[in-house]
Amino acid sequence: MVALTEEMKTAFRTMKAFPVATASKGGWPNVVPIGFVELVDDETIWIADNFMKKTLANIQENPKISIYVWGGPETKGCFQVKGDVEIRSSGPEFEKMQFTVHSKMAKAPAKNLLIVKIREVYECSPPDRRPGGxxxxxxxxxxxxxxxxxxxxxxxxxxxxxxxxx
Ligand SMILES: Cc1cc2nc3c(=O)[nH]c(=O)nc-3n(C[C@H](O)[C@H](O)[C@H](O)COP(=O)(O)O)c2cc1C
Known part of the structure; x- marks a missing residue:
């Protein structure tokens, strides 16, 4: 397990769509690409729910998430974040997310804000590509x-x- 580094934060900013994985309570996995993913601070990620069905159902019964971050061969660093998720459908943070989403996609539903508390960060790069590897x-x-x-x-x-x- 590693902490978020500057390299990882840069990789985060270069991503266009993030593979976001959830699982049902029984452990059945689901992964989808998600564009509205924002690293708010070193411990928090915001995700906009526009079209989620299985992802949302999974989070409701098993509030955990994993996000894979690799911006392509031109970016350094590849990592995986795991965290606990809280669903918000009102309040100032939810309204801020709605504003951001609607400024880019006026008709997007922006129905929920998923607040991810980062619990674990793992390197995905093969051992020889890691710093000091x-x-x-x-x-x-x-x-x-x-x-x-x-x-x-x-x-x-x-x-x-x-x-x-x-
Ligand atoms: C490039 C791309 C970006 C997407 N971004 C979002 C997003 O920001 N929010 C969202 O709710 N769905 C987004 N989607 C749709 C989801 O990938 C997915 O279709 C949706 O969550 C329904 O799948 P599910 O029922 O497995 O959750 C995006 C899809 C693509 C292809």
Whole structure:
């Protein structure tokens, strides 16, 4: 478990849509992309509920959430946040969220504000990509959606074999 670093906060700001995972009380998982996700402070994330159905139902019966943050190969840092969620449908914080959402999407329902209290933050990067990590893996990343391949090359620790043209 790690604390939020500046690198992580930058990655957070560069994300366009965040994979947000919840689970039913019985443990059945659900993950959706969510655009309105705001890091309010080091311990708090706000999420706007516009269209949530299963996500909202899961949170009502199991108020926990996990958010994955990776802004792409050009950004440093990849991490996962886990937290407890509270649902707000009135009050000043809810109204602030509604104002923000409506300033970008006038007709968005903005029906609930999900307030996430961050409990745990984990690094997702492979060990050799972490700050201070050892270079045990060569990581070939061409297109994250189509072509993600790894080679283990402990014999080449420290050598640069990231050229994807081979
Ligand atoms: C790029 C993108 C951004 C989205 N942003 C939001 C959002 O900010 N809030 C929201 O409630 N739904 C958003 N959605 C819709 C959710 O991904 C999802 O369709 C909705 O939560 C219903 O799924 P569920 O029933 O599994 O919760 C977005 C969808 C996409 C593709």
């Amino acid at each position: 050892r270079r045990y893996f060569n990581f070939f990343l061409r297109d994250p959606c189509r072509d993600l391949s790894w080679t283990i090359s402990a014999a080449h620790v420290g050598s640069d074999r990231r050229n994807p043209s081979s």
